[in-house]
Amino acid sequence: MKAAHTYVAGPDLDLVMISAAIQFAADKHRKQRRKDRAQTPYINHPLQVFDLLLRIGGIRDTYILVAAILHDTIEDTDTTADEIRDLFGEIVLGYVLELSDDKTLSQADRKRLQVEHASHKSYGAKLIKTGDKISNTGELDTNPPMGWDIARRLGYIDWAEQVIAGLRGTNSALEAHFDARIAAVRLAIAAEQLPA
Ligand code: ZN
Numbered sequence: 570m571k572a573a574h575t576y577v578a579g580p581d582l583d584l585v586m587i588s589a590a591i592q593f594a595a596d597k598h599r600k601q602r603r604k605d606r607a608q609t610p611y612i613n614h615p616l617q618v619f620d621l622l623l624r625i626g627g628i629r630d631t632y633i634l635v636a637a638i639l640h641d642t643i644e645d646t647d648t649t650a651d652e653i654r655d656l657f658g659e660i661v662l663g664y665v666l667e668l669s670d671d672k673t674l675s676q677a678d679r680k681r682l683q684v685e686h687a688s689h690k691s692y693g694a695k696l697i698k699t700g701d702k703i704s705n706t707g708e709l710d711t712n713p714p715m716g717w718d719i720a721r722r723l724g725y726i727d728w729a730e731q732v733i734a735g736l737r738g739t740n741s742a743l744e745a746h747f748d749a750r751i752a753a754v755r756l757a758i759a760a761e762q763l764p765a
Contacts (some may be wrong), residue, residue, distance in 0.1 A: 583631045586657070590638040591616070593656065597646040604714035615641055618700035626696060626743045633693040636664035640697050644669040667694035668701070680728055687735025695739040702729045703747045710757035719758055726751050 596613050599623040601611035603671055619637045642648035643665055653662045667690055670679040683698075690698060706729045709722045717725075730751065735745055 586631055586635055587638070590635040590657065594638050594642055595603065597642045597648050601645065605708065605712045607712050609712070611641075611645075614704055615639070617704045618697060621700040621703055621743065621746070622696055624739045625746050626700070628696060628740075630693065632660045633664065633696060636661045636668070636693060637697045637700060639665050640668045640701065644672065664691070664693045667691060668697055682739075684728070684731045684735060687732050690736070691704060695736045696743065699733060699736050699740060699743045702733055703750055704741065705729065706747075706754060707750045708754075710754045710761075711720055719762060722758055723755070724753060745756060 579631060595612045598611040598615070603611055603614060605611040615638050618640065621636055622634060622637050637651060639648075639657065639661065643650065643653065650662055650666065653665055670683070672679075674682070687695070687698065706726050709717075709726060713722050733744065733747055
C-alpha cells in the first residue's frame with residue numbers, strides 16, 4: 570500500500586507530486602480559515618508560500634516546494650508524520666517537521682524558539698520559513714487578524730524580522746521581497762496613526 574501511494578519527485582512526476590500535495594493540504598485545511606478580517610480560507614496561506622518560493626525565490630526543488638504546500642499540516646491539522654512519510658517520503662517529512670512548532674509549549678516560548686532556531690534550519694526549511702513570514706506579515710496593513718491593534722501588528726512584524734535575521738543569506742530575492750513588504754506595511758500602519 571505504501572509504495573502505491575508514494576509520490577516520488579522526478580522529471581515526469583513533479584507535477585503529479587505537487588498536485589497531490591495541493592489536494593492533500595486543501596483537504597486537511599478544508600474547515601480552517603485564517604484569523605484575518607477577510608476570513609481567508611486557510612489553504613490560501615500554504616499556496617502563497619509555495620508561489621513565493623516558485624516565482625520570487627526561483628526554487629525548482631520539488632521536495633522543497635511540496636513541503637512548502639504541506640508546511641502547516643502537522644502543526645495545525647490532524648495530519649500525522651506517518652501520513653506525510655507514506656505519501657511524500659522522508660525528505661518532505663523532514664522539512665515539515667522542521668517547520669512544525671511544538672504545540673505543548675506556550676506561544677511565547679514557541680516564538681522565542683523560532684528566533685533561536687532559525688539559523689540552524691536546513692536550506693529548504695529556511696526558504697519555506699522565509700516565505701511563511703512574508704505571507705504572515707504581508708497583509709498586516711490591509712487585512713490583519715481580527716482584533717489586532719496597531720501595537721500588536723507592529724510587534725508581530727518586529728518578531729518576524731528577528732526570525733528572518735536568522736534565515737538571511739539563503740535567498741536574496743525572497744529576503745528583499747520580505748524587506749520591501751514590511752517596509753510598505755509599516756508605512757501603511759504608520760499612516761493609520763496619523764490624524765485624519
Ligand atoms: Zn505557515
